[in-house]
Amino acid sequence: SQTIHQWPATLVQPVGSPLSLECTVEGTSNPNLYWYRQAAGRGLQLLFYSVGIGQISSEVPQNLSASRPQDRQFILSSKKLLLSDSGFYLCAWSPTSRVYNEQFFGPGTRLTVL
Amino acid sequence: GQQLNQSPQSMFIQEGEDVSMNCTSSSIFNTWLWYKQEPGEGPVLLIALYKAGELTSNGRLTAQFGITRKDSFLNISASIPSDVGIYFCAGQGRLGAQKLVFGQGTRLTINP
Numbered sequence: 347s348q349t350i351h352q353w354p355a356t357l358v359q360p361v362g363s364p365l366s367l368e369c370t371v372e373g374t375s376n377p378n379l380y381w382y383r384q385a386a387g388r389g390l391q392l393l394f395y396s397v398g399i400g401q402i403s404s405e406v407p408q409n410l411s412a413s414r415p416q417d418r419q420f421i422l423s424s425k426k427l428l429l430s431d432s433g434f435y436l437c438a439w440s441p442t443s444r445v446y447n448e449q450f451f452g453p454g455t456r457l458t459v460l
Numbered sequence: 461g462q463q464l465n466q467s468p469q470s471m472f473i474q475e476g477e478d479v480s481m482n483c484t485s486s487s488i489f490n491t492w493l494w495y496k497q498e499p500g501e502g503p504v505l506l507i508a509l510y511k512a513g514e515l516t517s518n519g520r521l522t523a524q525f526g527i528t529r530k531d532s533f534l535n536i537s538a539s540i541p542s543d544v545g546i547y548f549c550a551g552q553g554r555l556g557a558q559k560l561v562f563g564q565g566t567r568l569t570i571n572p
Contacts, residue, residue: 445555451502
């Protein structure tokens with residue numbers, strides 16, 4: 347069966363510091379991968395998605411970036427965090443072999459920027 | 461772009477009551493998905509719908525894919541305390557599309 351991991355689970359960072367969040371998927375090959383952000387009590391905002399190694403599509407212009415160095419690894423980064431970057435970051439995957447895009451989410455990372 | 465209107469935004473009910481929520485759009489969707497998110501966790505896929513008119517159940521949950529392809533609803537029968545959470549609908553605009561459109565969520569609170 348497939349499993350998706352995210353770490354760290356929680357993170358408190360000062361404004362202006364760098365960020366690196368990691369997501370890995372087990373039990374599948376060549377998945378589509380997604381990064382979402384969720385503000386408190388709000389819906390899901392798609393930040394980036396990737397259909398393959400080195401292929402990144404950005405949905406929202408901002409100071410965040412994403413990379414996919416390996417097939418099942420997706421990384422969200424920032425060089426300098428802003429207060430507005432606080433939120434709950436969710437990674438998700440979907441199988442590329444299907445025409446139906448059922449996405450499966452990881453446990454999330456709670457980021458607080460102070 | 462495509463948008464989903466999910467309602468109600470929140471519900472406060474008594475344990476044992478039935479719950480109904482829905483998502484509507486001005487655009488056609490080819491797949492509807494319903495997720496539940498508990499506090500501090502990622503959303504979990506509850507039900508997936510693939511054909512217009514399809515009615516699918518998962519325990520006490522029942523969801524339907526609207527005939528017009530522009531709406532979907534989720535019903536929960538005989539609610540229990542563990543049903544508390546935020547329920548999201550999501551739609552896939554075309555088969556093979558790599559992105560989903562999400563509703564804003566329905567927050568369900570249950571009074572025991």
